[in-house]
Amino acid sequence: FGCGLEIQSPSIRSTNGDADIQQSTGIINSALLFHPQTPTYKCTLVFKGNAEEQVQITFLYFNLYTPNSNAKTDAERIMSTKNYLELTYEVRSTAIEKQPFSKAPYAFTLQYDFRTDLGLGSMNGERNTTTECYFILFRSSRQKVGNIQSPNYPGLYPRMIDCYYVFYGVDKEIVVISFENFDVEGLPTCEDESSDYVLFSNYQTDDRTNRKFCGQLKPLQPIRSESNYFRMTFKSNSMFDGYGFYAHYQFINSGIYTELEEIAD
Numbered sequence: 601f602g603c604g605l606e607i608q609s610p611s612i613r614s615t616n617g618d619a620d621i622q623q624s625t626g627i628i629n630s631a632l633l634f635h636p637q638t639p640t641y642k643c644t645l646v647f648k649g650n651a652e653e654q655v656q657i658t659f660l661y662f663n664l665y666t667p668n669s670n671a672k673t674d675a676e677r678i679m680s681t682k683n684y685l686e687l688t689y690e691v692r693s694t695a696i697e698k699q700p701f702s703k704a705p706y707a708f709t710l711q712y713d714f715r716t717d718l719g720l721g722s723m724n725g726e727r728n729t730t731t732e733c734y735f736i737l738f739r740s741s742r743q744k745v746g747n748i749q750s751p752n753y754p755g756l757y758p759r760m761i762d763c764y765y766v767f768y769g770v771d772k773e774i775v776v777i778s779f780e781n782f783d784v785e786g787l788p789t790c791e792d793e794s795s796d797y798v799l800f801s802n803y804q805t806d807d808r809t810n811r812k813f814c815g816q817l818k819p820l821q822p823i824r825s826e827s828n829y830f831r832m833t834f835k836s837n838s839m840f841d842g843y844g845f846y847a848h849y850q851f852i853n854s855g856i857y858t859e860l861e862e863i864a865d
Contacts, residue, residue: 603633603641609649609683609714619648627660629709633689642690649683649714656719656752657685661709665692675708677755679719718751718761725765733762740769740828740851748777750784750834750844757796757844761836769828769851776857777832778822779847785840786814796836798845802826824857 607626608619621628633643647655659675678685689708717727718734724746725736738746748765750757767775777800786795790812797814799806800823813819834845 603643604646605632605643606646606648607712608647609653611650611653611714612648625711625713627709627711629661630689630707640690640692642688645687645689647680647685647687647712647714651683652716653683653714654716654718654758655680655683655685656713656715656755657687658711658713658755659708660711661707663705663707665706677752679715679752679755679758681758681760718758718763719753719755720749720751720763723748733764735764736766738765738767738775738849740767740773740775745848745850747846747848748832749846753844753846754781755843756841757834757836759836759838759841761834763834765832765834767825767830767832767849767851769825771828772854773828773851774825774854774857775828775830775849775851776822776824777819777830777847777849779819779845781843781846782813782818783843784814784834784845785842786817788815788817790814790817792835793837794839796840796842797834799833799835800825801831801833802829804829804831 605621605628606619607621607623607628610622610624612622628645647657649655656677656679658677662675720734720736723736724743725738725748726742728735728737734751738748751761751763752758769775782798784796784798786797789795790797795814797812798819799813800811802825811823
């Protein structure tokens, strides 16, 4: 037995009326997919946004039956790379059929959101929408301190994503970035073809320092710019999944920062 549910963003001008749900955000639980007459079944949830949107899925409750007690049962918050996401829910155990959803231990509840900001809207940066990649600008004239994060943090970041975090300070300022969490998957060399990575540059192109981090090569110490301009690139490929990063940034006078370093030494 098969079943399906199509959830569509209201920003799509649908003419065929195929969507079962058309809302920008909502909650779905497995009771909607319950079939008391069928012991085992498979259901597909299809999420469709417009060309500028990604689909974000957050599991509010997740407890599905598994015969392997060592199996990973937690569900990660996920985000699609494009505007389409398909989830398959397959019931193979009759345990879920023996009692109503309100009492069943085996079930899930998820929240879906069609987003255009990759989950980065809380960073209070200025987004440049003229570029194909996701480009965020932070100006010290607007905010001296703040936080930055990877797309969909603290969930898994999407694959095939390019994000640029650009910092502009006033004259004689530098920016200092300190990472609280860092889980960007990659091989030791952090090569483009084989790794996701975070790259820092003091120029609008990659500079000679090539401060690139991924995998076990983590930014354990604060990263500081050489001038009032700094660019951080986050790039993911089609191979790996990780939880990304969460960091704090601060614009500070370069002279004061040098004095603080000398005191610390």
